[in-house]
Amino acid sequence: MSRYNAKETEPKWQEAWNTAESFRAVPDDREKYYVLEMFPYPSGRIHMGHVRNYTMGDVVARYKSAAGFNVLHPMGWDAFGMPAENAAMEKGVHPGDWTYQNIADMRAQLKPMGLSIDWTREFATCDPEYYGQQQALFIDMMGKDLVYRKNAVVNWDPVDMTVLANEQVENGRGWRSGALVERKELTQWFFKISAFSDDLLDSLDNMDSWPEKVRTMQKNWIGKSTGLQFEFKTNGAPSGFEGLEVYTTRPDTLFGAAFAAISADHPLAKQLEENNPEIAAFNAECRQLGTTEEAMETAEKKGFDTGITVTHPFNDAWELPVYIANFVLMGFGTGAVFGCPAHDQRDLDFARKYDLVVTPVVCPADQDPDTFSIGKKAFTETGNLINSRFLDGLSIEDAKTEVIKRIEGKGAGAAKTQYRLRDWGVSRQRYWGCPIPVVHCEKCGVVPEKKENLPIELPKDVAFDKPGNPLDRHETWRNCACPSCGGDALRETDTMDTFADSSWYYARFTAPKAETPTDAKEVDYWMNVDQYIGGVEHAILHLLYARFFARAMHATGHLPKRATEPFNALFTQGMVCHATYQDPDGKWVNPDDTRAIEGGGFETLDGRPITVGKSIKMSKSKKNVVDPDDIIDQYGADTARWFVMSDSPPERDVEWTASGAEAAWKHLQRVWRLCVEVQEMGEGDTAQDAALEKARHRAIDEVTKGIEGFAFNKSVAALYQYTNTVSKSDASKAAKLVAMQSMAQMMQPMTPHLAEEVWAAMGGEGLVTGAPWPQVDESKLVDDTVILPIQVNGKRRAEIEVAISATKDQIEKMALETPAVTRILDGAAPKKIIVVPGRIVNVVV
RNA sequence: GCGAGCGUGGCGGAAUGGUAGACGCGCCAGACUUAAAAUCUGUUGUCCGUAUGGGCGUGGGGGUUCAAGUCCCCCCGCUCGCACCA
Numbered sequence: 001m002s003r004y005n006a007k008e009t010e011p012k013w014q015e016a017w018n019t020a021e022s023f024r025a026v027p028d029d030r031e032k033y034y035v036l037e038m039f040p041y042p043s044g045r046i047h048m049g050h051v052r053n054y055t056m057g058d059v060v061a062r063y064k065s066a067a068g069f070n071v072l073h074p075m076g077w078d079a080f081g082m083p084a085e086n087a088a089m090e091k092g093v094h095p096g097d098w099t100y101q102n103i104a105d106m107r108a109q110l111k112p113m114g115l116s117i118d119w120t121r122e123f124a125t126c127d128p129e130y131y132g133q134q135q136a137l138f139i140d141m142m143g144k145d146l147v148y149r150k151n152a153v154v155n156w157d158p159v160d161m162t163v164l165a166n167e168q169v170e171n172g173r174g175w176r177s178g179a180l181v182e183r184k185e186l187t188q189w190f191f192k193i194s195a196f197s198d199d200l201l202d203s204l205d206n207m208d209s210w211p212e213k214v215r216t217m218q219k220n221w222i223g224k225s226t227g228l229q230f231e232f233k234t235n236g237a238p239s240g241f242e243g244l245e246v247y248t249t250r251p252d253t254l255f256g257a258a259f260a261a262i263s264a265d266h267p268l269a270k271q272l273e274e275n276n277p278e279i280a281a282f283n284a285e286c287r288q289l290g291t292t293e294e295a296m297e298t299a300e301k302k303g304f305d306t307g308i309t310v311t312h313p314f315n316d317a318w319e320l321p322v323y324i325a326n327f328v329l330m331g332f333g334t335g336a337v338f339g340c341p342a343h344d345q346r347d348l349d350f351a352r353k354y355d356l357v358v359t360p361v362v363c364p365a366d367q368d369p370d371t372f373s374i375g376k377k378a379f380t381e382t383g384n385l386i387n388s389r390f391l392d393g394l395s396i397e398d399a400k401t402e403v404i405k406r407i408e409g410k411g412a413g414a415a416k417t418q419y420r421l422r423d424w425g426v427s428r429q430r431y432w433g434c435p436i437p438v439v440h441c442e443k444c445g446v447v448p449e450k451k452e453n454l455p456i457e458l459p460k461d462v463a464f465d466k467p468g469n470p471l472d473r474h475e476t477w478r479n480c481a482c483p484s485c486g487g488d489a490l491r492e493t494d495t496m497d498t499f500a501d502s503s504w505y506y507a508r509f510t511a512p513k514a515e516t517p518t519d520a521k522e523v524d525y526w527m528n529v530d531q532y533i534g535g536v537e538h539a540i541l542h543l544l545y546a547r548f549f550a551r552a553m554h555a556t557g558h559l560p561k562r563a564t565e566p567f568n569a570l571f572t573q574g575m576v577c578h579a580t581y582q583d584p585d586g587k588w589v590n591p592d593d594t595r596a597i598e599g600g601g602f603e604t605l606d607g608r609p610i611t612v613g614k615s616i617k618m619s620k621s622k623k624n625v626v627d628p629d630d631i632i633d634q635y636g637a638d639t640a641r642w643f644v645m646s647d648s649p650p651e652r653d654v655e656w657t658a659s660g661a662e663a664a665w666k667h668l669q670r671v672w673r674l675c676v677e678v679q680e681m682g683e684g685d686t687a688q689d690a691a692l693e694k695a696r697h698r699a700i701d702e703v704t705k706g707i708e709g710f711a712f713n714k715s716v717a718a719l720y721q722y723t724n725t726v727s728k729s730d731a732s733k734a735a736k737l738v739a740m741q742s743m744a745q746m747m748q749p750m751t752p753h754l755a756e757e758v759w760a761a762m763g764g765e766g767l768v769t770g771a772p773w774p775q776v777d778e779s780k781l782v783d784d785t786v787i788l789p790i791q792v793n794g795k796r797r798a799e800i801e802v803a804i805s806a807t808k809d810q811i812e813k814m815a816l817e818t819p820a821v822t823r824i825l826d827g828a829a830p831k832k833i834i835v836v837p838g839r840i841v842n843v844v845v
Numbered sequence: 846g847c848g849a850g851c852g853u854g855g856c857g858g859a860a861u862g863g864u865a866g867a868c869g870c871g872c873c874a875g876a877c878u879u880a881a882a883a884u885c886u887g888u889u890g891u892c893c894g895u896a897u898g899g900g901c902g903u904g905g906g907g908g909u910u911c912a913a914g915u916c917c918c919c920c921c922g923c924u925c926g927c928a929c930c931a
Contacts (some may be wrong), residue, residue, distance in 0.1 A: 216849060225930070247930095337931045540926090652858095660869080666884095724868095790864095794912045794913095831911090834912080
């Protein structure tokens with residue numbers, strides 16, 4: 001009997017799909033379905049994470065296509081970024097050559113996977129045709145005030161020599177380089193993401209098909225808070241600081257105020273340090289702090305009494321001391337607060353240290369206002385106001401309203417909504433990115449390029465022998481004509497953050513060759529992305545930026561209103577993990593350089609024992625990497641695809657094991673053997689046909705539900721079971737042919753090559769790719785009889801087989817006649833009998 | 846500290862409040878074989894029992910219910926995200 005030979009079979013069917021243009025997406029009158037996996041960075045090699053990600057998308061795409069949808073399933077490359085420049089510096093290759101070579105390499109690794117991708121739509125973000133349109137978008141966004149330029153303190157990464165967005169700083173370090181980020185003042189380009197703060201926040205509530213986790217993370221990131229901003233009158237402050245603006249979300253606690261505090265970066269603090277070395281030293285200490293997690297956890301609340309005081313807004317005789325405090329951040333609110341120790345833990349810690357008065361102003365319902373006092377824990381829950389003059393007795397909410405009303409009445413301040421979300425700084429002082437399409441003219445100022453001059457292409461002839469941005473040094477590129485007056489001008493040399501590139505590629509896929517960023521007709525047909533799939537690591541950065549861009553593209557007329565939320569459903573898949581291996585010297589060992597020892601365990605190829613560590617995400621540094629190329633070469637793409645869909649639920653991490661891959665391969669072989677057996681069998685007996693037909697419908701039902709519910713592991717389990725059933729069935733050849741045709745159809749999304757081979761062998765017409773999804777006959781899912789478990793007091797004691805049509809009374813009678821039940825009852829009457837038809841019987845004694 | 850999620854055999858994991866452990870891996874036994882591989886068949890939560898059978902079992906403790914892995918309360922542990930956000 002011939003073995004299934006994936007190596008020969010897989011390219012054959014890929015060629016057939018190619019010839020048939022099976023995956024070419026063209027608008028027609030069918031309902032469309034747009035499946036997108038987060039496109040890869042062209043590092044040069046695909047890894048198992050890609051295999052899992054793209055297989056999931058492919059299963060959905062192939063299934064939806066079979067289910068009758070017009071499917072769009074494109075692929076491209078997120079191709080700008082630092083690694084290309086690093087390669088240029090290290091190896092002397094041009095970033096463009098390096099990138100396009102990597103793309104070619106990765107495409108060559110991806111294609112053997114047999115993904116149902118419309119490759120005619122492929123593009124890389126570093127193609128001038130793409131980034132030229134991005135420049136057009138930028139110019140349109142300038143026209144709508146969604147881009148602006150300002151002098152700002154920015155996060156400067158001294159290793160990558162570029163600016164980073166807030167989102168790209170993790171624990172005070174650059175997200176790529178890991179270098180400690182410095183603060184630097186530069187003139188920068190910003191996208192006005194804050195213009196949509198509320199919309200970005202509010203619409204999260206309606207995005208039911210996004211993981212709760214991601215929505216929560218975005219909510220926290222946007223960080224909306226409502227409160228009161230008002231001005232204290234100062235006493236003894238330098239001129240120009242007669243007032244001190246503070247922001248609070250708890251205006252109700254104003255009568256519990258014990259002090260005011262400002263950030264070390266507050267203008268007043270900076271002013272004071274000019275003439276006071278002590279303050280200067282304290283401020284310097286504060287600025288150093290707060291970069292790492294541990295530092296913040298352990299950092300003591302510290303303050304410096306400036307000697308200045310502020311007057312309480314509701315009592316001219318009440319003065320509060322003004323401290324510079326290390327826990328007040330310049331980046332939030334006004335960089336100044338009033339401290340209410342009784343109802344804020346930080347303020348309480350601070351007050352205890354500096355021996356400030358702690359007056360409770362909110363009293364819980366179960367406490368006596370006269371004796372209620374605060375110990376080591378601030379009281380942050382609800383209650384009613386005390387010790388607060390005109391607020392006494394009010395609820396927190398009513399007190400807030402009242403304070404805001406009175407402050408507004410005095411003209412001292414107003415209710416205000418604050419966001420944690422900042423505008424997106426997009427200037428990068430790098431070469432390998434999309435050039436910002438503006439020109440600096442002495443006469444006309446900052447002028448956008450004319451659209452007919454787009455794309456502003458990156459110059460090819462650049463050198464990376466010196467640090468910094470080569471565009472700055474490229475005289476002929478820099479010097480240009482002003483688009484407005486035609487005079488001598490200089491080109492902007494900043495390029496855009498590469499996150500901009502990935503913020504609209506999903507829209508570009510709908511018309512990748514259009515002369516404008518999008519084509520109205522195409523974008524109207526294909527948008528939105530119905531199912532987006534990618535890693536949860538993009539929960540904030542990429543997904544928030546993409547949501548912003550969609551809104552900006554709507555504002556500039558490039559996307560319909562409905563596409564402002566571009567991803568209807570988001571699925572975040574787990575990582576691919578592998579056990580880690582260490583040799584006796586503690587060095588990491590690649591799984592390929594080990595072999596299994598009889599009786600368990602592993603050793604190195606030269607016989608030294610291996611310590612097996614826990615399973616973690618595949619990474620080069622831990623050497624626990626399995627190369628998809630090797631797996632495809634050894635077992636074929638279907639095995640790799642089948643394995644990553646088995647066992648683990650898609651949202652969870654999956655552990656790659658050699659035995660698991662082996663098992664996947666064995667199963668595919670078994671399906672093929674079964675197929676050959678059916679081919680070679682005689683006509684057979686039709687007595688068992690009905691049973692097989694039932695099993696077939698049950699399998700269709702389960703596999704379909706598994707795919708629809710993103711539980712591919714359950715679909716796989718159902719297919720295992722179905723294979724067993726078909727294999728053991730004594731049905732006729734005709735019935736088995738039908739059974740195996742359905743097998744091919746159901747396996748097609750996961751293992752398309754084998755499915756084609758089985759389909760062809762079983763006499764299927766044309767390609768199974770594109771064949772309609774098998775339909776479930778609901779009537780075949782129910783049996784004539786059903787096995788009912790009989791419980792006594794909730795414990796299973798027996799089971800009976802009853803007709804599906806049996807009445808409750810009949811079932812009750814049968815249950816009571818069961819030997820196990822009569823034995824336990826011992827002549828007594830049951831207290832109660834619960835019959836759940838088709839499910840269970842419970843006898844209560 | 847805040848938020849989210851998770852905790853089920855040796856392992857990955859199933860289970861609309863209704864027979865816990867589907868399916869796979871592994872282990873064990875058997876068939877085929879000179880032998881091995883491959884393949885096929887069967888067993889496999891745990892304890893008592895030759896067995897019919899019974900006890901105990903979903904991190905721990907309470908509760909709701911005829912019935913709880915599932916719902917509610919408290920606790921423990923792990924993972925992820927955010928974090929001095931006023």
